[in-house]
Amino acid sequence: MAPPLTVSVPHKLGREEAVRRLQQGTSLLREKFGNQVQILEETWVDSNLDFRIAAMGQQASGKIEVADDQVNLAVELPYLLHLAGTKIKEMVQKQGALLLEKK
Numbered sequence: 001m002a003p004p005l006t007v008s009v010p011h012k013l014g015r016e017e018a019v020r021r022l023q024q025g026t027s028l029l030r031e032k033f034g035n036q037v038q039i040l041e042e043t044w045v046d047s048n049l050d051f052r053i054a055a056m057g058q059q060a061s062g063k064i065e066v067a068d069d070q071v072n073l074a075v076e077l078p079y080l081l082h083l084a085g086t087k088i089k090e091m092v093q094k095q096g097a098l099l100l101e102k103k
Contacts, residue, residue, distance in 0.1 A: 002082045004062070007073045007089055009096035015068045018100055019047050022066065025099045056080060071096060 011018050026042060040059065041052040047066040052059060062075030073092060077085060 002077065002079070004074045004076050005082070005085050005089055006075075007092045007096070009071045009073075009093060009100055010069060011071065011100035012069070012102050013100060015047050015066055018066050018071060019044075021099050022049070022064065022071065025095075028099075071100065 013021070023044065026039060029037065030039060036055060038054045039051065040054055041050075043050045049064040049066075050061075051064070052061045054060075058078045058080050060075050060077050060081055062073060065072045073096075077088075081088065
C-alpha cells in the first residue's frame with residue numbers, strides 16, 4: 001500500500017476557530033464538489049476528524065488533526081486516487097488556505 005497523502009496547512013486562527021471553519025467547510029465541500037466527492041462518514045472528537053469519502057468510484061479514509069497553528073491531514077488513498085495525489089494535495093492546500101485565512 002502506498003504511503004498516506006499528507007498535507008499541513010498553517011493558520012493563525014487558534015484551534016477553536018479553525019475547527020469551526022473546518023466544520024462549516026464540509027458543507028461547502030458538499031456544495032462545491034458534491035458531484036465529484038461524497039462524504040460518507042464524518043466524526044469529530046474535539047479537534048480531530050475521522051472521515052471516509054468516495055471519489056471516482058473509489059473510497060478513501062483519513063484523519064484531520066487541528067492544532068493551534070496548523071491543520072494536518074493524512075488520507076489513505078486507493079491506487080487510482082493515489083495516481084492523482086499531487087493534484088489532490090495542491091487542491092487541498094489551496095482550499096484549506098482559503099478556508100483558514102484570517103479575516
